Amino acid sequence: MRQPLLEVKSLTKHFTSKQGFFSKEKVVRAVDGVNLTVYPGETVSIVGESGCGKSTTGRCILRLIEPTDGEVFFEGQDIRKLNETELRRARRNMQLVFQDPFASLNPRKTIGQLLEDPLIIHGIGNSVERRKHVEEMIQIVGLSKQQLDRFPHEFSGGQRQRIGIARALILRPKLIVADEPVSALDVSIQAQILNLMQDLQKEFNLTYLFISHDLSVVRHISDRVAVMYLGKVVEVADKQSLYEKPTHPYTQALLSAVPVPNPHLTTQRIILEGDLPSPANPPSGCTFHPRCRHCMDICKTVAPVASEVSRGHFVTCHLEQS
Numbered sequence: 001m002r003q004p005l006l007e008v009k010s011l012t013k014h015f016t017s018k019q020g021f022f023s024k025e026k027v028v029r030a031v032d033g034v035n036l037t038v039y040p041g042e043t044v045s046i047v048g049e050s051g052c053g054k055s056t057t058g059r060c061i062l063r064l065i066e067p068t069d070g071e072v073f074f075e076g077q078d079i080r081k082l083n084e085t086e087l088r089r090a091r092r093n094m095q096l097v098f099q100d101p102f103a104s105l106n107p108r109k110t111i112g113q114l115l116e117d118p119l120i121i122h123g124i125g126n127s128v129e130r131r132k133h134v135e136e137m138i139q140i141v142g143l144s145k146q147q148l149d150r151f152p153h154e155f156s157g158g159q160r161q162r163i164g165i166a167r168a169l170i171l172r173p174k175l176i177v178a179d180e181p182v183s184a185l186d187v188s189i190q191a192q193i194l195n196l197m198q199d200l201q202k203e204f205n206l207t208y209l210f211i212s213h214d215l216s217v218v219r220h221i222s223d224r225v226a227v228m229y230l231g232k233v234v235e236v237a238d239k240q241s242l243y244e245k246p247t248h249p250y251t252q253a254l255l256s257a258v259p260v261p262n263p264h265l266t267t268q269r270i271i272l273e274g275d276l277p278s279p280a281n282p283p284s285g286c287t288f289h290p291r292c293r294h295c296m297d298i299c300k301t302v303a304p305v306a307s308e309v310s311r312g313h314f315v316t317c318h319l320e321q322s
Contacts, residue, residue: 003038005207006038006061006175011070013060018278026280030056032231034070035306037175043201043208045218048228049253054211055099057228058177061209063087070111074175092122095168099180101160105152111138111163112148118170133170133275140203141166141196158189162196169200182217189252194221209319213257219243224312227251230287231279233306237313247315249292280315294319 006152013031018024031053033044046054056279059065061072063079072079074094082090098104105114115134119125125133135145141162152160161181168176182190198221200206212218218225218239225242227235235248236310246252272291277283283290289299298318306314307321 002039004037004073005075006036006209007038007071007073008034008036008057008061008073009073010035011057011060011072012068013056013065014068028278028280029231030278030279030284031060031067034228034231036226036233036236038175038207038209040207041201041205042223043210043221045212045222045225046228047212047215047218047225050213051276051279052228053231053279054213054228054241055179058096058209060210062091062177064096075088086119092171093174095173095176097161097164097168097176097178097181100184101157101164102152104164105160107152110149110151111155114152114163115148115167115170118167122171124171137166137170138163138184140169140200146175156189157185158192161185161189161193165193165196165200165244169204169206172204173206175207175209177211179211180213181210183212183214190217197221215254227254230277230282232287232316234288234316235314236306237310241310241313247309247313247320248288248317249290249294249319259311 011031011034015028015030016025016124017028018026034057036044046057050055056065060067066249073079074090077090079087110135115137116130119130119133124130134148138145138148143159143162152163155163182193185193194217197208201208210218210221222239224236224238226233227248229250235242235246235251242251246255253272256268256270274291276291277287285301286292286299286304289295292299296318304316304318304321306316309315309320
């Protein structure tokens, strides 16, 4: 039986907000009890509307944001219990590719310096060895070593994302959390970056936690998909099961909105009523019930628990338990 590389249990992150001096503090439930398992060599995607907590989940897993509660096990080690030195050592095997390739690169440093920094921080090699390693990595992602002395503003968006990927790979990590890595790029460049990530995954035996709102991109790159709504995971399944037989009403609505690249085919669009509720004041019971077309009385008062509808396909919905 395979051992998971990453195991997330009841991960929670609450923020406090205060709008006025005399107003009471509100608790924003950005991530509210997320459970997730990622096995070595696979790509697990997290999808959902903007504001559902998927990016916060990724940052909590890496402890870039300190979780409020829950456990995060990486190779069996609880990341939340590590001190600063131990966490730095662990982060050598866990890296992040940011959504905005320009904002994530220091404009005052050359590309060569940006790629060498992780090696210096972790005490890897001398200056000659590090330079050689940087030159090899920049060529792996499709750029030339002659470009290492340039600054980030001298590159296009697609090239900057390649640099971001090179920086994440320079330490040879086991897990990469990719937070909307292609959302800021043109469609043609998106395809190049996705193909590059898949090639690198095979070459370096990488494991991806891929965060995106684009279901077409997710279908192309994923092995399994977790659907989030208002800080909770409502459905988890392998790619084929999720796209061919979505079970949760929210997943069905999301997939019905994906454009079909054939003018002769039509799909029935499921329109969700109302707006996304505030995570500072989530609905009681099932948080999706105010927008659900299948809402029952129990949905308004009792929070559903995840149930396995088929092998590896988990759904958090009262419809599957009734």
